[in-house]
Amino acid sequence: MTVRTRIAPSPTGDPHVGTAYVALFNYCFARQHGGQFLLRIEDTDQVRSTRESEDAILKSLKWLGLTWDEGPDIGGPHGPYRQSERSAIYREHCDLLLERGHAFRCFCTPQRLDELRKVQQSGGQTAGYDGLCRGLSVAEAQSRALEGESHVVRMVVPRTGTCTINDRLRGTIEIDWVQVDMQVLLKSDGLPTYHLANVVDDHLMGITHVLRGEEWISSAPKHVLLYSYFGWEMPELCHLPLLRNPDKSKLSKRKNPTSIVYYERMGYLAEALLNYLGMMAWSMPDEREKFSLDEMVKAFDLSRVSLGGPVFDQAKLSWLNARYLRENLTPEQFVERVRTWALNTEYLGAVVPLVQSRIERLSDLGGLAGFFLQGTVEFRVEDLVIKGLDQEGLRRALQFTAWRLDEVTPFKSEPLGLALRQLAELCGVKAKDFLRPIFVALTGKPVSTPLFETMTVLGRDLCRARLRLAIEALGPMTAKEEKKWRKELDGVG
Ligand code: GLU
Numbered sequence: 001m002t003v004r005t006r007i008a009p010s011p012t013g014d015p016h017v018g019t020a021y022v023a024l025f026n027y028c029f030a031r032q033h034g035g036q037f038l039l040r041i042e043d044t045d046q047v048r049s050t051r052e053s054e055d056a057i058l059k060s061l062k063w064l065g066l067t068w069d070e071g072p073d074i075g076g077p078h079g080p081y082r083q084s085e086r087s088a089i090y091r092e093h094c095d096l097l098l099e100r101g102h103a104f105r106c107f108c109t110p111q112r113l114d115e116l117r118k119v120q121q122s123g124g125q126t127a128g129y130d131g132l133c134r135g136l137s138v139a140e141a142q143s144r145a146l147e148g149e150s151h152v153v154r155m156v157v158p159r160t161g162t163c164t165i166n167d168r169l170r171g172t173i174e175i176d177w178v179q180v181d182m183q184v185l186l187k188s189d190g191l192p193t194y195h196l197a198n199v200v201d202d203h204l205m206g207i208t209h210v211l212r213g214e215e216w217i218s219s220a221p222k223h224v225l226l227y228s229y230f231g232w233e234m235p236e237l238c239h240l241p242l243l244r245n246p247d248k249s250k251l252s253k254r255k256n257p258t259s260i261v262y263y264e265r266m267g268y269l270a271e272a273l274l275n276y277l278g279m280m281a282w283s284m285p286d287e288r289e290k291f292s293l294d295e296m297v298k299a300f301d302l303s304r305v306s307l308g309g310p311v312f313d314q315a316k317l318s319w320l321n322a323r324y325l326r327e328n329l330t331p332e333q334f335v336e337r338v339r340t341w342a343l344n345t346e347y348l349g350a351v352v353p354l355v356q357s358r359i360e361r362l363s364d365l366g367g368l369a370g371f372f373l374q375g376t377v378e379f380r381v382e383d384l385v386i387k388g389l390d391q392e393g394l395r396r397a398l399q400f401t402a403w404r405l406d407e408v409t410p411f412k413s414e415p416l417g418l419a420l421r422q423l424a425e426l427c428g429v430k431a432k433d434f435l436r437p438i439f440v441a442l443t444g445k446p447v448s449t450p451l452f453e454t455m456t457v458l459g460r461d462l463c464r465a466r467l468r469l470a471i472e473a474l475g476p477m478t479a480k481e482e483k484k485w486r487k488e489l490d491g492v493g
Contacts, residue, residue, distance in 0.1 A: 003035030004206050007061075007068075008198065010042045011053035014259035014461065015060035017312065018213060018243050018251060021277045025240060026211045027066050028278075028293075028300040038205060039071035041082040044197050049084070052410060060260035064270045065293060070205075078205040083197045090192035093200050093230070094153050094185055102229040103185055105141040106133040107151045128181040129154060153186040155195075155225065163221040168209075168238040169305055173217065180221045195219060199226040207235050214239040238302060241281050244309040251312050253406075253464070262461035263317075266375040267341055271328075272321040280310035290323060342373055350457045354449040369449065372457065376466055377444035381473050384440055387433040394437065395474050396481070397427045400489050401438060402467050411460045413452035420452075426489075441470035 005026035009019050023039075030037040039061070043049035058073055070076025080086055097103035106129070108116075113129070120127045133141070134156070145151060158177040165173040185196040192200075202210060217239050227234045243251040251258055257266075263273050271292065278296045279289060282305050291299075329337060342348075355369045371377045386394050404419045405411075424434035440446055442454065442463060455463050471477065477485070 001208060002206075003030050003033035004038065004208050005030040005035065005211060006038040006040050006202070006205065006207050008040045008042045008201075008212075009057050010045060010048075010194075011050060011057060012045060012048040013053055014253075014261060015053075015057040016258050017260055017263070017273075017277065018258070019057065020061065020064055020066070020260055020273070021243060021280055022211060022213055022240060023061055023066050024064075024274060024277050024296075025282070025300075025305075026209075027068075028297050029209060029211060029302065031297045032300045035208070036069040037066075038076070038078075038207070039068040039081065040201060040205065041072050041084075042194065042197065043082060043084045044192055044194055046084070046191065050409065054082075056261065060264070063264060064260070064274050066274075083192070083201065086197070086201070087191060089204070090197055090200055091186065091190060094192070094196060097155065097185070097226075097229055098153065100229065101138075101156070103153050103155050104134050104136070105145055105151045106154045106184075107136075107141075107144060107149055108133060126179065131159075131182060134182070150188045152184045152188050154182045155185050155222065155229075157182045157222070157225065163224055165217070165220045165224055165237065167217075167220075168236055168302055169307060170217075170239060173220070175218070175221050177221070180225075183222050195222050195226065199223050199230075202235055203227070203230065203232045209236045209238060211238045211240060214242050240305065241307050241309055243280055243312045246311055246313055248309060248311070256312060256314065257461060257465055259461045261459060262465060264341075265459060265462050268317065268321045269324050269337065272324040273317065275324075276317045276320050280312065281305050281307075290320065290327075347372075347457075354453055354457070358449065371443045371448070375462070376469055377442070379440045379444045379470065379473075383446050384437040384470055384474060386427075386429055386437060388429045389427065391474065393427065395471065395477065396485055396488075397423065397429075397434060398437060398441070398467065398471050398474070399477055399481075399485055400426070402464065402471060403486070403489060405455075405460060405463055405467065411456065413450075413456045416455050417452045437470065438467070441467050 007019065007023040007026055009015075027037045029035075039058070041054055043054070054072075058071075061068075068074070070078060070081060072079075072081040075081075083090075094103065098105070108129075116130060117127045133154075136144075141151075157180050160177060162174050162176050163180065165175065167173055183195055184193050186192055201207075220237060220239075224234065245251055245255045247255070249255065253259070257263070260273075264270070274293055275291060275296075278291065278293075282296075282300075284291055284295075284299055285301075285304070325334070351369055351372050355365060359365060359368055384394065384398075386397055389397060400423050401420065404423060405416075408415050408419050420435060420438070421431045424431040427434060435451055436446055439448055439451055442451075442458065443449070448454065458466075
């Protein structure tokens with residue numbers, strides 16, 4: 001049997017280090033067995049998926065050196081590798097399940113489902129579909145569907161007994177079927193949900209081993225059932241432990257930068273980041289901490305994966321990165337790395353229009369634009385002020401900004417300008433005054449190169465990280481403030 005693994009990211013945000021971590025393990029496992037590693041884009045969530053995010057994910061994984069044998073960019077014998085291009089395949093498979101009585105059409109309205117959820121919640125029950133439409137005759141369901149009545153297709157799930165999942169790392173996991181919802185497989189727009197698309201694709205793409213994050217364990221019963229409904233052999237499941245913040249909570253961008261782009265822009269070397277991700281949940285047989293991707297491939301062994309929550313610790317990563325800078329690069333190679341990192345035509349080319357008309361001598365460049373080459377910047381807390389706002393108002397304004405910056409797409413000067421001006425209005429201050437602490441947080445100075453263009457060049461990740469430092473310097477947001485402020489911001493849409 002040829003081992004075939006895959007990474008199946010959903011293109012709904014920044015390329016996440018967790019995706020790279022799971023990709024790395026899949027890559028090593030496949031390569032070690034002389035097998036293949038695939039990349040599939042799971043863009044079934046049409047609202048949240050973007051091509052911008054897909055491109056960024058592919059670029060980041062390539063930067064890390066995790067190459068795939070089949071994927072949306074290079075094709076392959078099992079394509080297309082983007083789920084949005086495979087709708088007909090899912091519909092056919094869904095029809096098969098309907099024919100065999102493993103799925104049923106559900107005509108319940110969103111209002112009914114809402115009410116049901118409320119009743120269940122107030123009664124302390126687990127929320128889930130109650131099976132009402134399961135009682136419809138096939139003939140009735142078919143004729144209502146033919147008449148064009150809006151409906152979804154749900155899978156039949158037993159209401160008694162226990163589902164057994166075999167996990168390569170965790171052994172047998174048992175989940176009672178009553179805990180498993182009668183999952184929607186096909187939405188009312190005829191597009192599949194993650195579960196149907198994921199199972200159909202893993203099978204059709206010949207995936208033999210599914211290595212993915214432990215957050216998917218609860219989905220496994222639905223997948224086990226779908227494989228048995230289709231009469232297909234199940235790939236081997238292996239749920240990897242999730243990366244954690246130093247406080248052991250699930251790694252999240254609120255507490256820790258999670259985007260691969262951030263680490264690239266901060267000047268971590270791809271091989272150091274990859275090495276560090278390899279140390280998460282896995283260790284070399286000789287416990288050595290510094291190793292290359294090839295060395296990891298050679299030594300990779302799932303039995304050395306440990307289940308304790310691996311902590312993603314930036315300080316440790318920096319320590320490892322420093323070792324790579326010191327020990328692995330000749331001065332010439334070092335120069336080359338600095339070039340590819342930021343002293344390249346593309347990056348400098350983006351900075352130049354912002355500085356060329358603002359300096360008298362080339363040597364003014366460092367003073368004016370040095371922050372473009374920094375990770376974080378130093379600022380004076382006294383410079384973080386907004387005329388007309390007290391400390392709380394200022395903290396609220398900066399937090400609003402942090403949230404909005406996460407939502408602005410594309411991260412370009414025009415939409416950024418629009419979003420920030422809107423926030424100024426919401427906070428009842430002049431845009432010029434509102435922008436001042438943002439200048440300070442991002443550049444270290446109250447006045448600098450044009451803000452929105454500067455933000456575009458710095459990119460979302462560095463902006464987020466710098467803004468967060470400013471917010472922390474003023475006193476981090478409390479849970480109560482978070483709730484209140486989020487409501488206030490969401491209220492204005
Ligand atoms: N699209 C899922 C994700 O975003 C894939 C989960 C899986 O590997 O089955 O992680």
